[in-house]
Amino acid sequence: MREVSVVGVGMVPFAKYRDKTLAEIGWPAVKAAIEDAGVDKRDIEAAYCGSALGGMMSGQRVLKQLGITGLPIINVENACSSSSSAFRQAYISVAAGVYDVALVLGVEKLTKFGGGTLPLEEEDFEVTHGLVMPALYGMRARRYMHDYGLTDKQLAGVAVKAHKHGSLNPEAQFRNEVTVEEVMAAREIAQPFTLLHCCPSGDGAAAVIIMSVEKARQYTTKPVRVACSEVNSGKYMTGFRDMTTPEITVRGAKQAYEEAGIGPDDVDVAEVHDAFTIAELLYYEALGFCAKGDAAKLLEDGETSLGGRIPVNPSGGLLSRGHPIGATGAAQIVEVVRHLRGQAGDRQVEGAKVGLTHCTGGGISGFDHGACSIHMFSV
Amino acid sequence: MGQAAEDTIEQPLLAGNAVRVGADGTVYLVGVQCAGCQTKVFPPVPVCPECMSEDIDKIDLSSDGSLYSWSVVHVAPKGWNVPYIAGYVDLPDDVRVFAHITGADPGSLEMDMAVTLTTAVLGDKDGAAVESYAFTPKQA
Numbered sequence: 122m123r124e125v126s127v128v129g130v131g132m133v134p135f136a137k138y139r140d141k142t143l144a145e146i147g148w149p150a151v152k153a154a155i156e157d158a159g160v161d162k163r164d165i166e167a168a169y170c171g172s173a174l175g176g177m178m179s180g181q182r183v184l185k186q187l188g189i190t191g192l193p194i195i196n197v198e199n200a201c202s203s204s205s206s207a208f209r210q211a212y213i214s215v216a217a218g219v220y221d222v223a224l225v226l227g228v229e230k231l232t233k234f235g236g237g238t239l240p241l242e243e244e245d246f247e248v249t250h251g252l253v254m255p256a257l258y259g260m261r262a263r264r265y266m267h268d269y270g271l272t273d274k275q276l277a278g279v280a281v282k283a284h285k286h287g288s289l290n291p292e293a294q295f296r297n298e299v300t301v302e303e304v305m306a307a308r309e310i311a312q313p314f315t316l317l318h319c320c321p322s323g324d325g326a327a328a329v330i331i332m333s334v335e336k337a338r339q340y341t342t343k344p345v346r347v348a349c350s351e352v353n354s355g356k357y358m359t360g361f362r363d364m365t366t367p368e369i370t371v372r373g374a375k376q377a378y379e380e381a382g383i384g385p386d387d388v389d390v391a392e393v394h395d396a397f398t399i400a401e402l403l404y405y406e407a408l409g410f411c412a413k414g415d416a417a418k419l420l421e422d423g424e425t426s427l428g429g430r431i432p433v434n435p436s437g438g439l440l441s442r443g444h445p446i447g448a449t450g451a452a453q454i455v456e457v458v459r460h461l462r463g464q465a466g467d468r469q470v471e472g473a474k475v476g477l478t479h480c481t482g483g484g485i486s487g488f489d490h491g492a493c494s495i496h497m498f499s500v
Numbered sequence: 501m502g503q504a505a506e507d508t509i510e511q512p513l514l515a516g517n518a519v520r521v522g523a524d525g526t527v528y529l530v531g532v533q534c535a536g537c538q539t540k541v542f543p544p545v546p547v548c549p550e551c552m553s554e555d556i557d558k559i560d561l562s563s564d565g566s567l568y569s570w571s572v573v574h575v576a577p578k579g580w581n582v583p584y585i586a587g588y589v590d591l592p593d594d595v596r597v598f599a600h601i602t603g604a605d606p607g608s609l610e611m612d613m614a615v616t617l618t619t620a621v622l623g624d625k626d627g628a629a630v631e632s633y634a635f636t637p638k639q640a
Contacts, residue, residue, distance in 0.1 A: 261569070360540075360596055
């Protein structure tokens with residue numbers, strides 16, 4: 122397998138684009154990534170598009186706007202892990218030597234559903250009985266609070282940090298800071314979550330150009346190396362499962378760290394899947410940033426805030442940057458690459474050399490999560 | 501527990517073949533057990549997810565379980581009576597069941613408390629009540 126580099130990144134601010142089509146939301150992100158890479162669009166040999174609910178041929182619908190057609194365009198659906206899974210497919214194709222230049226796109230338009238909780242698969246038994254994502258994460262939270270003594274106030278602190286980071290990100294859906302009191306007093310969604318514990322519904326797109334390292338050197342003197350690329354499915358369990366331990370992330374992190382030859386202590390910046398406040402705390406532990414049960418302390422000590430030991434979600438994360446689900450994985454990669462290049466503006470993690478992205482997708486019975494993708498990058 | 505009886509009365513419950521109502525009105529959750537590897541699954545499936553055997557039997561699952569976790573849901577798709585309590589119930593059959601928890605004040609619920617099977621109206625569709633299985637705290 123060849124070494125692979127990220128050469129171009131681009132995204133559109135996450136927001137509610139009710140009057141735009143999926144294609145109209147998507148193309149500016151692709152154009153930005155192409156311009157950032159300095160590559161001729163005709164040199165792109167294959168495109169991989171992640172979208173969960175964009176509908177048939179999302180990739181073709183976006184890419185025809187820019188005349189990027191006649192190449193293999195592969196559409197990838199893996200719920201919230203769609204574009205991170207698309208990235209892995211692109212990575213494999215370049216690493217294997219099939220292509221030298223590939224495009225990854227993530228695009229989603231959730232405003233077409235009119236708001237409310239994410240529409241889940243109606244064939245799923247638990248969904249037919251009223252399972253919604255806030256309830257699923259809410260049950261994780263309640264069990265964790267019971268088992269590890271986490272308080273409502275500590276949990277609200279995750280949203281406070283997310284909004285503080287998001288306030289520094291011009292591409293975030295929410296750019297307002299919030300207080301613990303505001304988080305706790307917001308409208309109830311699913312216990313223990315108020316609205317500010319939940320990622321917003323929204324639209325967006327993000328794109329990444331990757332190349333073999335040899336090819337990348339033609340375009341940049343500072344390519345960002347893909348240190349590992351990992352995607353897993355969850356393990357289907359019909360009986361007991363410990364909802365305080367996200368097994369798919371624990372398993373994936375172990376594989377990712379082994380593949381990269383890099384441990385959790387070496388990670389300088391991470392974008393993790395904080396769809397709901399509890400998720401970020403569970404992932405501190407699952408990714409090895411702290412021991413089991415210590416996540417709230419890690420947050421309270423400021424270790425995961427900008428300026429801390431391991432800043433997590435400097436973009437504002439899903440809670441503040443937003444979560445147009447199929448676009449999230451690619452947007453996380455855009456964010457981490459910017460930090461590694463020193464281009465993250467007011468939220469720059471100084472001297473970042475190693476970054477990690479983590480994106481899970483869930484919402485079907487019997488899984489902790491249906492999919493999870495972890496990538497690491499280094500300079 | 502045991503083989504599902506033949507002389508059952510079908511009722512229009514949301515859960516379809518995952519619930520059985522006995523001749524005396526007793527409600528049972530119906531699962532399957534693989535004849536080969538003994539794995540139990542809820543709701544019923546035609547093939548064993550452990551060993552892929554299609555030699556599986558319908559069984560009545562235990563009606564008593566323990567509440568693993570729950571959440572009071574205020575925002576849900578149209579049709580559900582909100583707020584409702586969503587929970588996971590672990591049965592001694594080593595089967596986890598997603599269920600509405602009814603007949604209880606949320607403040608009275610405790611982790612791992614004993615709950616028992618019941619039925620309840622959970623919402624409505626086109627003006628008609630939607631009823632299904634649910635769990636409720638077991639009376640001491």
